Amino acid sequence: LAASEAGAGAGKDCDSDMSISSSGEEDPASLDSVSEELKDFVKLQGLRQRVMDSLLRSDSWSSYLCAGRLVHVIDGTTDWGWGIIVSVFKKVKHGGNGFVGGGDGISSSYIFDVIVPCRAAQGREGQGEGEGAIVLPLEKSIRNIAGMEHKPTPAIIPVSGACVAEISSLRVGLPRNLKGPDGQRKVQMTISSVVKKYGANNLPLLHPSRDMNLEDLDECWFEINSLKPKFSGSARDASRVGTAKGPLKKVGHWDCRGIQRAMEIEAKVAEIEAKIKDSQVTVFDREIKLRSEVLKELGHIDATSVLQLKGRAACEIDTADELMASELMLEGAFNTLDVHQVVAVASCLVPVENTQAVVDVQPALKEPLLALKAAAQRIGDVSKAKGLEIDVEEYVQSFKSTLMNVSYSWSRGSSFSEISAMTDLFEGSIIRAMRRLNELIMQLHAASVAIGDEKLAEKFQKAAQSIQRGIIFAASLYVES
Amino acid sequence: DSSQSFLRGHGTRVDAQGTLRSTVCGSVERVNKLVTVRPVKARYTAEVGDVVVGTVREISGKRWKVDLRSWSDGILHLSAVNLPGGVQRRRTWEDELNMRNVFGEGDVLCAEVQSVHGDGTVALHTRNAKYGKLRGGQLVQVPAFLVKRQKQNFLSLVALDEGFSAGSGAGGANLGGVAVVLGYNGTIWVCDASTLDLRSSSKKFLDDTDTDEEEEGGGEAMETDHGDAADNAADAGGGGAETAGGGRTEDGKAHESGSALYSICTVANIVRALGRLSLAITGESITQGCRLAQSLKVEPHSICEDDFLEKLVEQEALRRLTVG
Numbered sequence: 001l002a003a004s005e006a007g008a009g010a011g012k013d014c015d016s017d018m019s020i021s022s023s024g025e026e027d028p029a030s031l032d033s034v035s036e037e038l039k040d041f042v043k044l045q046g047l048r049q050r051v052m053d054s055l056l057r058s059d060s061w062s063s064y065l066c067a068g069r070l071v072h073v074i075d076g077t078t079d080w081g082w083g084i085i086v087s088v089f090k091k092v093k094h095g096g097n098g099f100v101g102g103g104d105g106i107s108s109s110y111i112f113d114v115i116v117p118c119r120a121a122q123g124r125e126g127q128g129e130g131e132g133a134i135v136l137p138l139e140k141s142i143r144n145i146a147g148m149e150h151k152p153t154p155a156i157i158p159v160s161g162a163c164v165a166e167i168s169s170l171r172v173g174l175p176r177n178l179k180g181p182d183g184q185r186k187v188q189m190t191i192s193s194v195v196k197k198y199g200a201n202n203l204p205l206l207h208p209s210r211d212m213n214l215e216d217l218d219e220c221w222f223e224i225n226s227l228k229p230k231f232s233g234s235a236r237d238a239s240r241v242g243t244a245k246g247p248l249k250k251v252g253h254w255d256c257r258g259i260q261r262a263m264e265i266e267a268k269v270a271e272i273e274a275k276i277k278d279s280q281v282t283v284f285d286r287e288i289k290l291r292s293e294v295l296k297e298l299g300h301i302d303a304t305s306v307l308q309l310k311g312r313a314a315c316e317i318d319t320a321d322e323l324m325a326s327e328l329m330l331e332g333a334f335n336t337l338d339v340h341q342v343v344a345v346a347s348c349l350v351p352v353e354n355t356q357a358v359v360d361v362q363p364a365l366k367e368p369l370l371a372l373k374a375a376a377q378r379i380g381d382v383s384k385a386k387g388l389e390i391d392v393e394e395y396v397q398s399f400k401s402t403l404m405n406v407s408y409s410w411s412r413g414s415s416f417s418e419i420s421a422m423t424d425l426f427e428g429s430i431i432r433a434m435r436r437l438n439e440l441i442m443q444l445h446a447a448s449v450a451i452g453d454e455k456l457a458e459k460f461q462k463a464a465q466s467i468q469r470g471i472i473f474a475a476s477l478y479v480e481s
Numbered sequence: 482d483s484s485q486s487f488l489r490g491h492g493t494r495v496d497a498q499g500t501l502r503s504t505v506c507g508s509v510e511r512v513n514k515l516v517t518v519r520p521v522k523a524r525y526t527a528e529v530g531d532v533v534v535g536t537v538r539e540i541s542g543k544r545w546k547v548d549l550r551s552w553s554d555g556i557l558h559l560s561a562v563n564l565p566g567g568v569q570r571r572r573t574w575e576d577e578l579n580m581r582n583v584f585g586e587g588d589v590l591c592a593e594v595q596s597v598h599g600d601g602t603v604a605l606h607t608r609n610a611k612y613g614k615l616r617g618g619q620l621v622q623v624p625a626f627l628v629k630r631q632k633q634n635f636l637s638l639v640a641l642d643e644g645f646s647a648g649s650g651a652g653g654a655n656l657g658g659v660a661v662v663l664g665y666n667g668t669i670w671v672c673d674a675s676t677l678d679l680r681s682s683s684k685k686f687l688d689d690t691d692t693d694e695e696e697e698g699g700g701e702a703m704e705t706d707h708g709d710a711a712d713n714a715a716d717a718g719g720g721g722a723e724t725a726g727g728g729r730t731e732d733g734k735a736h737e738s739g740s741a742l743y744s745i746c747t748v749a750n751i752v753r754a755l756g757r758l759s760l761a762i763t764g765e766s767i768t769q770g771c772r773l774a775q776s777l778k779v780e781p782h783s784i785c786e787d788d789f790l791e792k793l794v795e796q797e798a799l800r801r802l803t804v805g
Contacts, residue, residue: 299512306630309490310512312528330513332488451515452491 034259037230038249041077042259044227047220048165052107054214056161062088064167064212065112068174070194070203072166073116073159076252082195082203083116084172084187086156107161114159115178117152117188154178154187163253168203169211170194201228293386298323298379309451316447319440320349324399327375329447333368334456341368342463343411343437346444347403348372350437354400357424361404369401403433410434411466434472438464490517525551525625525666527603531594532634534615534664537584543577545584547592549666550622553601557584557592561606563613589615589670591662611635615662618672619749623756625667629763636661636764637674638748638771659744661752661767669762671749673741743781747771750784758790760797769796 055061065071065088073080091109156178172190175183194203208217251259276282295301300311300323307315314326328334334342344361345368361369376399380392406419420427445460471477489495492505493516503509507520527533527549535547538554547555559572562583584590591612592605607613638659658674751770755762773796774781779789 304632306632307530308512309510309515309517315529327513330488330515332486332514335486335488335514451488452493452517453489453515455495456488 035249038077038251038259039263040227041231042256042263044224044231045074045165045256046260047224047227049107049162050220051208051214051217051224052161052164054208054217055167055212056106056110058212058214060213064206065164066171068171070168070170070172070191071112071114071159071164072168072203073114073157073163074165075159075163076254076256077250080116080118080157082168082191082200083114083157083159084174084191086113086115086174086178088112107164110161112159112161112164113156114164115154115156115174115187117191118155118157152188152192154184154191160253166203167206169206170204287388290386290388294323294383294388297382297386298327300326313447313450316450317440317443319436319443320351321399323379324349324372324376325440325444326447327379328372329444329451329456331371331375333371333375334444334459337368339459339463339466340408340411341365342459343441343467344368344404344408345372346441346463347407347433347437348399348401350403350433350440352400352402352433353425353429355402355424359401359405359423361401362408365401365404365408369404372399403430403437406430407434407437407467410470410472411463416471431472434467438467438473441467486514488513488515490515492518492520522624522626525549527551527555527594527597527666529594529596531630531665532591532612532663533594533605533666534589534591534620534662534668534670535666536620537586537588537590540580540584540586543572543580545580547590547605549603550625550668551603551666553603555592555594555603555605557590557605557607561595561604561608563608584614589620591615591664591670615670615672617676618660618670619745621669621671621749621752621756623667623669623752623762624759625665627756627759627762628663628665628667628669629761630665631663631763633764634663634665636663636767638744638764638768659741659748661748661764663762669752671745671752673745746781747774747784750781754785754790754793757785758794758797760793766797769800 055064065085067085067087069085070082071085072082089111091111172194175186177183178187198204206212208214208221292301292305295311296303296305298310300308300314302308310326310330313329314322317325328345333345337345341364344365348369373396376396377392380390380395383390383395384392402423402425405422406425409419409422410416416427420430423430425433441460441464445457445464448456448460467473487501489501490510492503492507493501494504496502501516503518505518505520505523507518510517510519525533533547533549533555535549535555538546538548540546543559545557547557549555559576559580564570564572564576565583590607592607593609593612595604595606597603638661660672660674660676662670662672664670748767748771751767751774752762755766755770760766770793773792774784774789777789777792783789
């Protein structure tokens, strides 16, 4: 049974191992050089992308992503700020065009023309918005090092759906002529007044389920909102997303996607590793190693796992906890006890039901009981030290003294009615326990023969004989034998 | 020390005055409160789980009596062996009459101690592929206390160009490799690694009686070869010639060559030498002895001579100095 389980478990493990190695191979970028903040930001963008994807998949996206809608554009870690959608078109996926990455999500196949306040590249002030004009994102601080103000110039830039981070619930009317200075000024004023009114990070956004009728995105939205405050950025930042610690490294869009993919793979690897860890075979292997260590520590086997004399003695016992029994025996706990006390101490190792009454053992038995608890404590500590998941208190408490008085009296010759009056255990339980106790004492006898101590062996023999009488050991209740 | 606080183990007793005294000459071992005295040199006493190598002394009444060089013979019951053909069934009178076909008188077999009774009777069993009749090799007898309890009894030594290196596990199926079966009772079997393999695989197909007979013939030729001490040094060389005869009949394989027999003889004589010097016999000690013999270019028949024995002792002394 164990072998077949091991086989099945090993089969699963093989699959898990293989999938880990293949995931490892897929991951080109190493995540070691990426800061925690960047990872969080990539995660945030990933979540926003999910919302966007699900919006674009729905039928009514065009009513939200329409001309005049205010959107927040973030490309990689570069924050372009808020802009207004002018038009939208769906890019046809060309076969040979390396632009659209496979598996990149539906958002990247949509291109939005967004008019965003930018600044012209240095040295090209006033070159105009013809084709090929280079624009740069507007710096949040309007003063540069030289102390000159940068005039924000709105320009229409094509933005992939993947770079649309947030969609505001605000919609403004666009002037007809966007290229003329009038139109531009109007747009600029609108955007700056809106941003000023609400604050750049606080524009009212479209809620996925309430406003856009998208299902199952509430958790996603909650996470977005909890991550967003981290990136409110510093005031004097140069158009880069930043945390309270400072701006993030300048990372392009595709690199961000790469990081996102790497994070996903990492998460997958961690999941598979957790699965392997919990699989039965590995748990079994681990436990075997730990238990062998415990046995080595206690002296049952030596460092090369060869069975020792103590281990041979422990092998003789199977009706009770072998470690306890052999520890007690070899610590000499039974040496100073008389026959009846031996019976009483051995009765603590026999499993018995819980009783309500608190047992007050006889004075002759108090010390042996302490010795027993000390031995249990020792074994519990060794087990815990080696790494086994064991509650030492519970282990020590599991050796109950319920039967001590009962078996002591029975061994000394009391009648059954007397001993059943001593405890609130059922009579049947008492009898079962005493029979089991008899078996245990005979095994202790065999163990002491293995050790070679004849005196001890004789003592156990006498102890077994002292309880083998009366109704408890009657072969039949109906016939006198 | 009050004798009350100690547990008296094997080899000790409390005398009339109450002091704990040892009854045998040996080393004292203490485990917790237990005091045992382990005798230095004694006959082998069987423990449950020991792997032993012995020869069948007699067959009677559904059991084989196996000579273990111990206080009493080991008893191998008919129900404790794997019948040929691998069937599992009740043993009938036919099986009893055919006992000689499984193990005959004089056969060397490898078994495990199943139980030791109160009166000292040792019950054996061979219910495992690695146990059973041993053939195609040499029997070496050494004092039992030199073979200590260890993890691996079935060793496979691989002959390399530079020297020997030991691996563990039964049968490496290496050309020229030597397999050693260490019996805790002091009887050691040295044979070709492939025959050990062959034997374990042939456990399933023991119906081909032809190979059995040939191997038995070869095996018996081996039997006459066993003995200890250096007097057999010359015999070992002669024994090598004998094994050549037996080896050719049993080894259907093409690789059979003098080198395999050479290796077997070397290893067997190294084991004899270790026995004579009272050094512990383990995989490492055998390998180191073989390496030494190879490096000094000592022929197998001169291994048990005094000069080589001296060198072996020197090597061991050096090893103990560096380790200790």
